[in-house]
Amino acid sequence: MCVIAAEEVIAAAEHVQEQQRHRQGFRAADRNAPTRHQRMPPAPPFSFSFPFRAVWWNTLPHVTGGFEREGVGGEGREASELYQVNCVRQFYENLVPSCTVYDIDCPDNFFRKFTDDGQYLISFSRNYQELIVYRPTWLSFSCKEEDCGSHDLPPKAKRFDSFFTQLYCISLASCSELICKDFFLYVESHRFGLFATSTVQVHDAPATEGAIHGVPSIEKITFHLVRLEDGAILDEKVFCNDFVNVSHNMGVFLYDDLLCIMSLRYQAIHILQIRDSGSLVDVRKIGVFCREDDELFFSSHSLVAIVQPNGFGSPRSETDIHGK
Numbered sequence: 001m002c003v004i005a006a007e008e009v010i011a012a013a014e015h016v017q018e019q020q021r022h023r024q025g026f027r028a029a030d031r032n033a034p035t036r037h038q039r040m041p042p043a044p045p046f047s048f049s050f051p052f053r054a055v056w057w058n059t060l061p062h063v064t065g066g067f068e069r070e071g072v073g074g075e076g077r078e079a080s081e082l083y084q085v086n087c088v089r090q091f092y093e094n095l096v097p098s099c100t101v102y103d104i105d106c107p108d109n110f111f112r113k114f115t116d117d118g119q120y121l122i123s124f125s126r127n128y129q130e131l132i133v134y135r136p137t138w139l140s141f142s143c144k145e146e147d148c149g150s151h152d153l154p155p156k157a158k159r160f161d162s163f164f165t166q167l168y169c170i171s172l173a174s175c176s177e178l179i180c181k182d183f184f185l186y187v188e189s190h191r192f193g194l195f196a197t198s199t200v201q202v203h204d205a206p207a208t209e210g211a212i213h214g215v216p217s218i219e220k221i222t223f224h225l226v227r228l229e230d231g232a233i234l235d236e237k238v239f240c241n242d243f244v245n246v247s248h249n250m251g252v253f254l255y256d257d258l259l260c261i262m263s264l265r266y267q268a269i270h271i272l273q274i275r276d277s278g279s280l281v282d283v284r285k286i287g288v289f290c291r292e293d294d295e296l297f298f299s300s301h302s303l304v305a306i307v308q309p310n311g312f313g314s315p316r317s318e319t320d321i322h323g324k
Helices: 006-029 050-059 294-307 318-322
Strands: 067-070 080-083 109-114 121-125 130-136 164-171 185-187 192-198 217-227 232-242 252-255 258-263 268-274 280-286
Touching: 185 252, 192 252, 232 258, 232 280
Parallel strands: none
Antiparallel strands: 067 080, 109 121, 121 130, 130 164, 185 192, 192 217, 217 232, 252 258, 258 268, 268 280
16 A cells, blocks of 8 residues: 655646647547557656555545556566546435335324425324324434345334334314314425314205205314424314315315315315415405405496496386376
8 A cells, every 4th residue: 555645646647637638649640650658658656556546536536537557567568557536435315215124013093194305204193183293213224235135124123113203293173073184285385284174074965055056065174284393283274064175185276375275065266375474364265256346346237237227327217108
């Protein structure tokens, strides 16, 4: 092993560049010129070896090219050998799990899904009354050898708490409500979670107050906006005697900070805004009327049609019509 100072390493790099310039010049000038070994300048008075390549990479990490050296010894030996500087330390941007552990002793919960950024694992209690959130710990165990399948994992590798840490458990649903297990929306910009609870739906509910006949009715549907970091319930939105299809997020849509909830029973779309503070603010309701002033416009025109049915002035009495 040879230890080389930084000045010598820089001199070697300059020498390699000079060799490359010589080679390019000779090849451009004459294809039949003497061989590369005869026209190259003499090599520095030291040889390169693997320990030097490690010193080279750690000393000058910005040098990524290859270099050549002249042979040292008798004339019969090979005059040149090519050495490439390889990366001896690599950085992995992505780590992919390669082992699956079965028969894990998990809590008796209903696991919904991971959040889109992988920071939280959402689950519900078996009675669908409580929200339980876990945070993955990741990379709990690793193996540096090639044949990792032949090695047994430690006993704690088959425990759920070795991979996940419970953050909190909060109650969402009241005594008459249940958590909608197939519904969850994630606001990644603020790390808010939107959950829904509802009572049992009634299929033969009467159509009252403008409701569509034949559509089921739910006495109470509540949407909860939860801050997943600490489990704080920031705001709620309640719909009474309505029907929203929350199964697999079919009737609720999220775009940036705008939340759209579609009411099937009243054929209306409720648009809400999720503020940075975590409040749900009503923006617009699209249903019988599309614009905010549509109701005022139609009511005023209906009043005009009643007062002026002939379109020209006040309605004439029967005395005016007969000239009496």
